Amino acid sequence: MDLPKPNSAIIARKSQIVARLQAVLPDAAVIYDAHEVKAYECDGLSAYRCPPMIVVLPASTEEVAAVLKICHAEGVPVVPRGSGTSLAGGALPTSDSVVLGASKLSKVLETNYADRYIRVQSGRTNLSVTGAVEANDFFYAPDPSSQLACAIAGNIAMNSGGAHCLKYGVTTNNLLGVKMVTMEGEVLDIGGAHLDAAGYDLLGLICGSEGQLGVVTEATLRILHKPEGARPVLIGFNSNEVAGACVSDIIKAGVLPVAIEFMDRPVIRAAEKFVNAGYPDVEALLIVEVEGSETEIAEQLALITDIAKRHNPVELRESQSAEESATIWKGRKAAFGAMGQISDYMCLDGTIPVSQLPFVLGRITELSEEYGLAVGNVFHAGDGNMHPLILYDANKEGDLETCEKMGAEILKLCVEVGGCLTGEHGVGIEKRDLMTTQYTDADIEIQLCVKDVFDPKWLLNPAKVFPLSATDTRRAP
Amino acid sequence: MNPTTESELAEVIASTKSPLRIIGGDTRRIGHPVDGAPLHTSGLSGITLYEPGALTLVAKAGTPLAEIETALASENQRLPFEPSDMRGLYGATGQSTIGGVVATNASGPRRIQAGACRDSVIGVRFVDGQGQILKNGGRVMKNVTGYDLVKLMTGSFGTLGVLSEISFKVLPAPEASATVMIEGQSSAEAIASMSVALGSPFDVNGAAHVVGKTVIRVEGLEGSVKYRAAELVKKLGGSVVDFDWVTVRDLTDFANRAGDIWRFSVKPSDGPKLGAALCKTGALDVQFDWGGGLVWALAPEGSNLRTVLGDIGGNATLVRASEASANLSVFHPEPKAIEFLNAGLRAKFDPRNILNTGRMG
Numbered sequence: 001m002d003l004p005k006p007n008s009a010i011i012a013r014k015s016q017i018v019a020r021l022q023a024v025l026p027d028a029a030v031i032y033d034a035h036e037v038k039a040y041e042c043d044g045l046s047a048y049r050c051p052p053m054i055v056v057l058p059a060s061t062e063e064v065a066a067v068l069k070i071c072h073a074e075g076v077p078v079v080p081r082g083s084g085t086s087l088a089g090g091a092l093p094t095s096d097s098v099v100l101g102a103s104k105l106s107k108v109l110e111t112n113y114a115d116r117y118i119r120v121q122s123g124r125t126n127l128s129v130t131g132a133v134e135a136n137d138f139f140y141a142p143d144p145s146s147q148l149a150c151a152i153a154g155n156i157a158m159n160s161g162g163a164h165c166l167k168y169g170v171t172t173n174n175l176l177g178v179k180m181v182t183m184e185g186e187v188l189d190i191g192g193a194h195l196d197a198a199g200y201d202l203l204g205l206i207c208g209s210e211g212q213l214g215v216v217t218e219a220t221l222r223i224l225h226k227p228e229g230a231r232p233v234l235i236g237f238n239s240n241e242v243a244g245a246c247v248s249d250i251i252k253a254g255v256l257p258v259a260i261e262f263m264d265r266p267v268i269r270a271a272e273k274f275v276n277a278g279y280p281d282v283e284a285l286l287i288v289e290v291e292g293s294e295t296e297i298a299e300q301l302a303l304i305t306d307i308a309k310r311h312n313p314v315e316l317r318e319s320q321s322a323e324e325s326a327t328i329w330k331g332r333k334a335a336f337g338a339m340g341q342i343s344d345y346m347c348l349d350g351t352i353p354v355s356q357l358p359f360v361l362g363r364i365t366e367l368s369e370e371y372g373l374a375v376g377n378v379f380h381a382g383d384g385n386m387h388p389l390i391l392y393d394a395n396k397e398g399d400l401e402t403c404e405k406m407g408a409e410i411l412k413l414c415v416e417v418g419g420c421l422t423g424e425h426g427v428g429i430e431k432r433d434l435m436t437t438q439y440t441d442a443d444i445e446i447q448l449c450v451k452d453v454f455d456p457k458w459l460l461n462p463a464k465v466f467p468l469s470a471t472d473t474r475r476a477p
Numbered sequence: 478m479n480p481t482t483e484s485e486l487a488e489v490i491a492s493t494k495s496p497l498r499i500i501g502g503d504t505r506r507i508g509h510p511v512d513g514a515p516l517h518t519s520g521l522s523g524i525t526l527y528e529p530g531a532l533t534l535v536a537k538a539g540t541p542l543a544e545i546e547t548a549l550a551s552e553n554q555r556l557p558f559e560p561s562d563m564r565g566l567y568g569a570t571g572q573s574t575i576g577g578v579v580a581t582n583a584s585g586p587r588r589i590q591a592g593a594c595r596d597s598v599i600g601v602r603f604v605d606g607q608g609q610i611l612k613n614g615g616r617v618m619k620n621v622t623g624y625d626l627v628k629l630m631t632g633s634f635g636t637l638g639v640l641s642e643i644s645f646k647v648l649p650a651p652e653a654s655a656t657v658m659i660e661g662q663s664s665a666e667a668i669a670s671m672s673v674a675l676g677s678p679f680d681v682n683g684a685a686h687v688v689g690k691t692v693i694r695v696e697g698l699e700g701s702v703k704y705r706a707a708e709l710v711k712k713l714g715g716s717v718v719d720f721d722w723v724t725v726r727d728l729t730d731f732a733n734r735a736g737d738i739w740r741f742s743v744k745p746s747d748g749p750k751l752g753a754a755l756c757k758t759g760a761l762d763v764q765f766d767w768g769g770g771l772v773w774a775l776a777p778e779g780s781n782l783r784t785v786l787g788d789i790g791g792n793a794t795l796v797r798a799s800e801a802s803a804n805l806s807v808f809h810p811e812p813k814a815i816e817f818l819n820a821g822l823r824a825k826f827d828p829r830n831i832l833n834t835g836r837m838g
Contacts, residue, residue, distance in 0.1 A: 114672045116676060159625065182814075192791070194790060198794070200822065201582075202629075202819075209624050251649075254553055255698065292680075295704055296698070299698050353528060353617060354528075354531040355530055420617055427621075427623065439622075442609050443612055443613065446605065446609075446626070447613075450825070454818065
């Protein structure tokens with residue numbers, strides 16, 4: 001993985017830059033010791049590491065603005081970082097950069113139940129947003145697997161999804177407004193507690209822009225009342241194809257579950273071993289969850305089990321209690337961790353049209369044999385967002401490279417069948433060079449033009465999202 | 478000009494020397510007319526892909542909305558965002574096109590639960606102001622590959638590019654629908670009731686206060702709808718009635734009345750205050766949708782109702798304008814820094830400033 005050559009002139013000015021940052025931040029909020037900055041050398045994509053020059057941890061919008069003004073004046077690249085859980089290398093630093101961490105921006109600023117929103121600082125973790133409103137029976141819907149740790153700032157940067165977005169949408173559908181600081185240090189309010197923008201949908205543009213257009217310091221988020229109840233049903237099949245067909249039939253039937261999750265045998269076994277979720281040992285397992293009152297749940301599950309039975313499942317089991325439901329979800333949410341216990345892995349995130357599910361799963365099996373690397377599949381089947389986990393051995397020479405090659409093949413396949421490179425993790429550095437498989441040069445150029453407008457000097461997270469060759473002439477030397 | 482292919486559309490735009498006025502079905506005539514040679518999109522017509530099992534539909538921009546709704550209905554599906562039919566309001570007789578729906582981000586009562594048009598659009602193809610064919614997004618409902626220009630294009634009123642093809646996430650049509658109606662409420666009481674309903678677990682997907690009636694809608698499976706409607710009646714009073722939501726969606730009560738029409742988006746609890754201030758300032762009538770957050774006002778021609786918004790957060794759009802209001806801006810003025818970004822984007826997407834020039838500042 002190439003990173004741009006560090007600018008030695010910037011590194012030579014390190015002490016001067018540190019002094020300027022210390023003038024606007026408390027001492028503890030400026031980290032520049034070579035050992036201490038090492039803690040920020042990578043994010044969730046730990047195969048790639050590079051310690052930054054400096055890390056700053058501002059605690060207010062004003063401090064963020066002051067930091068960005070200095071970095072802008074000094075021409076220093078800035079890498080925004082939420083909680084550092086990105087699986088795409090979105091927060092991977094360069095050695096001449098300032099990492100701007102959001103960890104001290106964790107306050108709840110306002111909750112409003114009559115208008116159903118919460119305003120928080122962007123470093124607050126996803127789950128603690130729900131935590132702030134659950135005493136009133138409300139929740140924040142997007143629920144990435146990393147929700148215990150991941151920050152709203154990162155959720156907005158990557159437009160994160162989660163298991164329940166089939167019904168509730170992803171981050172962009174639940175984001176009402178942001179306070180954002182531009183690279184020049186100007187503070188903008190975009191959107192708010194009301195719906196829809198007056199002019200261009202800049203809020204929609206910023207969400208998912210991977211920290212390249214501005215640094216979001218506050219977010220206004222839609223909150224919803226919790227459903228009266230929720231219940232998952234486990235449906236096991238002896239073939240991935242049949243499981244895929246069952247998903248399609250459930251959706252066509254007009255009942256829209258809140259989640260349809262898919263796991264294949266390697267993942268089922270790993271999750272079972274890890275947390276004893278009570279999963280059957282089958283080729284493909286669906287977790288289908290519905291919500292509502294007791295009678296509503298019964299009505300929906302009757303319909304779903306009817307459809308499932310037509311596909312001759314080998315296991316069909318409704319959760320009998322709240323504990324059992326929690327255990328079922330625990331297995332799914334721990335799936336990545338469970339696979340990590342077995343082996344190093346690379347997690348892909350391509351999305352495909354649901355109709356292509358059986359074909360793509362078949363092709364992945366063939367590629368797995370061809371490259372000699374095992375694959376586990378766990379994903380959001382309702383929306384076609386796949387998560388193939390390619391297992392490799394980090395200590396074995398060349399294994400990571402083989403894994404990367406195979407990953408690229410799978411992602412190209414996703415694009416070929418009408419899908420995309422990434423459904424919810426973001427491009428980061430991981431899929432940067434594959435952008436040309438999905439987009440023409442002109443499609444990419446217009447996106448670069450958007451960044452030109454927001455960040456003319458190309459200082460914000462500049463080495464991400466687009467192939468370096470496409471951004472060479474724009475990035476600071 | 479009425480190109481029939483995307484490449485013809487690109488040629489027309491690349492070779493034009495003068496500004497273009499983009500026309501789908503000419504049924505959503507927001508604000509004041511703009512100058513320019515008419516460029517019709519109705520020649521770019523037809524559904525190019527429909528996969529009910531994947532909840533996905535792709536259509537060329539000039540496809541009539543009615544054609545899309547019919548195709549979806551045949552599979553018991555629908556567009557989630559309940560697009561309005563504005564013909565009554567504007568006295569138009571044409572066929573609304575899907576491109577016009579997207580260009581104006583036309584979103585009806587269900588917006589509060591199912592999202593706006595911008596939340597259902599998952600991919601666009603368009604031609605920019607230099608005649609380049611571009612795409613963004615695709616045909617899958619989860620896609621974070623690169624910047625989300627789909628959102629930027631939706632609701633940009635043809636000022637950043639001319640849409641040629643659009644992909645949508647669609648939803649199953651519900652088995653049943655029920656409306657709880659409460660009569661005789663003031664707007665403050667109505668908005669309080671709607672707030673309770675929208676803050677309940679009953680998945681309300683319509684909440685409006687029109688012509689003195691508060692209406693609250695639930696949809697879904699038969700048994701579930703019955704249950705939730707009954708629970709809402711228990712909480713709020715009122716009764717379950719037959720109600721045609723088209724009257725809310727299309728603002729039919731304003732359609733045949735003279736005057737300018739303003740549209741305010743505010744946080745719902747500000748609705749009553751705004752509504753009262755609008756009436757005091759000369760509004761002839763007001764209606765509330767989106768739980769009180771969408772306020773429609775009918776006003777004498779030329780009256781500047783935007784000033785009423787004052788320091789209430791939100792925005793005001795002059796949706797139906799008369800000659801007397803020619804000096805009033807249609808879209809809400811943005812803070813300078815944001816207007817600077819908007820102008821920057823326009824200059825990149827349409828450097829010659831030929832697409833619906835002046836429509837959005």
